[in-house]
Amino acid sequence: MVFRLVFVWLCFSFSHSADAAPITEADLRGHIEILASDEFEGRKPGTEGENKAVNYIATQWREAGVVPAGENGSWYTPVQLVDRTPVKHDISLVHYDGQRSKKLRIDSKEVILRGAMQSASMSDAQMIFAGYGTGNAAALRQAVSGKLAIMLLEAPGEREDFPDYRKRKANLIAAGALGVLTVIDDKTRWRRSARRYLTASATLAGEGEHASIEGIISTKQFAKLMRKSGLNADGLVAMARLDDFEPQPLPVHADIDVETRIHDYVSHNVIGKIPGKHPESGAVLFLGHWDHFGECRAEGEADRICNGAVDNASGISLLIEVAKRLARIPHDRDIYILATTAEETGLLGARAFAEHPAVSLDKLVAVFNADTVALAPDGKLIAVVGRGKTELDEEIENIAKTEGREIDKTDKANAFLKRQDGFVFLERGIPTFMITSAFSDQQRLDAYLAGRYHDVSDEADGELLLGGAADDANFHVALGRYFASTATYSKKATSDKQAN
Template sequence: MAAGAPAKRRTLAILLAMLAASCAPAPIGGPPADRLATIEAELEADIAVLASDAFEGRRPGTPGEAKTLRYLAQAWQAAGLESGTNDPANPWFAPVALQLNTPDRSEARFYRGRRELPVPAGSVRLYTSGRRSLLERSPVVFVGRAGEALEQSELAGRIALMLWDHPRRIEQHEALLDKGAAAVLAIVPDAGELRELADRRAKGSYRLVDEEDGARLDGLVSADGARALLGAERFASLSRAAGLPGFRPQPLAVEARLEATSLQAEVRTHNLVARLPGRRPETGAVLLLAHWDHFGYCAEGEEPLAICNGAVDNASGLALLSAVARRLPAAGFDRDVYFLATTAEEWGLLGARAFARDPAIPLDSIVAAFNVDTVAIAPRGGPVAVVGHGLTDLDDDIARVLAASGRAAGDHDYANRYLRRQDGWALLQHDVPTVAVSAAFADHPALERFMRERYHRAADVADGSIVLGGAAEDVLLHLALVEHFASAASYPARAAVPGD
């Protein structure tokens, strides 16, 4: 369907009827088609609500956040979960303080020697994560599609000019900044994508309010701006060279003066934390998490066509968590099972990072964590890939659960390309064994098609193109994973807990 088409709506009465029909625990392995069809209908109903225009794209600090958290808390409480914040002053909802930076003004001027290079008006847009960023006559280097493999010495103090035309552009952008680039300018050749990115950036970005990592400066450059800056032939030759093996950053004999300012405000948002109490909590906990946020009104205007609804990313992950919660046994397992819906993932995994810094439970008590993100992509019967494979001690046990469930393993190396782009990365950095186990990340063509056509766009709506077969199978797989890792018998690894 066309971008921004209104999302389907389901009434609460229909949803509750579906839940009542599907609350029995699912057995491991070979579920009948009617059971999977019931789960698919349940997922579809939840996604339709969470990705509806009424939820306004689920942006942190907006009425859409309140609707989202209220809907999830009611669903999880009805499933038998209780508050997991372990904070009587903030049951269910753990506060997260964010700073909103909204672009104010910017100026970009380029020089070759003493001569200023004219660029078309509006062809360069600059943004700062702080109140003001200023670079005086810094050298510009063309890095093409390189970033993660570059040395800091190649970037320090330089303005990196990158191409925004490849699947790993987000990882490249972050790597360039992390490795010391003074600023990153992304050449976005597609005019429609450039407009969407600029519209979204105009709405502002978030950072944790007490974060002190320095202001970052970055920007967007149109294809016309790049041709004016480099010359049409030089831009074409550099773009071709960037695709060749062994390409290295190319100095441009160009300097730039860049300045950007932003307006700042504090935004109060929340993580949602729930739990199913275990019979032996001293043996640790299992954590399931998914981010609830998306971009809200991501284009100019306040009409439905301007909403980024985030149906696949990540209403589908939330729907999977709710489906799992409804099927857990009321008596629980040996270990506590925690459910976490994080805020502001889209702005740098901020909610997960806030949870890791001020956790509801000691991080070293978590024996296994499973992140769920962007799952409504793969059909039934496909393999499963693990984001984070090879980085934890969970792999062998996950393989056993996959085999017992009749699921084949997919390309874990491919799935690991998305490691730093999901909440699990924030927990891994604190030594919490965290993975994402998903059919979606094993279906390369379907995932890449989603990333190319709908990811972070108004086209990510709850329409007939969403595929839920693999997600329904993943519901049963996550039930099996919880059952395995929440049992002290099947997974005897014992976490450190207070009082030992």
């Protein structure tokens, strides 16, 4: 092990001496100020803001010496999306105990519904509490088929192996649920979720993961509805946490009519490549999402644009500067650089890339996602989202030691494992990480998530902390050197392992 570390250190030291100057805060800030400016309109997919963003990224990569790797030799790969925007809904609920019935009032401000199609309705549909939407497929089908399922958004406790929300909702739809109503748990999350749900929400076209009617309901309203039905919401949630939980039929029937605005359009991933001398030895992928929410506030408000400076103009700025450095260094493996669309609405660009990749996924030896990197004053301590999930932990730790960085061993950052583009690759068995100092200080991260995150205040202003982002960017250059070289990382890609 000592020899290995010395060898790696020598390789890296030689590379450092031959390269251009390290990435600085000023390098990153310049890109962030452009990408997060009002001129880019919040970088919402399908808008003029997208056109400006993807053109800026492609131009920067071309000037860096990266070559296009998109469709038909271009920088871009189209991603077919569908936006669904709630227009109006009518909902009538009746409590029925088998003998008598009574109407139940529901606060329309704390329930938001939209349909898979322009017009959708259901009549006398029984509600069923489906917990987290997990369970045996056959049993679930028997329980929820033809019903309006209520499910919980948040996974129980700290269970990293728990299916993500998207899969759990799809599970209920596949089981035949007519509709899915998701309980959003706290006040801050409800306000943000409601604001986003009322605006256009993108999904992949033809995805087949939408019930006829879907919606969200606040915890407060769910508890009130259960109380009026003679049930206890906290008790139901506690039951859902049990391993032997079974969906619970509710004495509530619903009549619902929904109108939804449907908009089909094309967005784009941006894909570039830095060719290696021996592409047969595999490839390395760096990615980050370019999209944000566009105009996310109502007309008349002073500031309507969610600029997304930290999330994720900062990650794209890192990819631009890392590409500039890596394009100047001879290496063995191809290095792909990917800027994805529609991450904010379900990792959609990454999923589209994984379904139709520019490079065979089994050729990837390592994947690194850059997201929300501008939160720390320095990068001495780094969090590794994906630590403990693959066989590359030791390699990452060796590189960190060589670069004078310390890895946060608490693994708290893995709470975000399924909320970032890297998860799309990790769930396919590809070693994938999101390595950032921004997630190493829980208090600072929590403050961002409770404040500027997904808000109009996430701007390129004096509150940006770019010391850690610059350190992280230089660390990603080191990652690129290491994994793109067969001298420092000789292990074969998945396809080569299988061939042997």
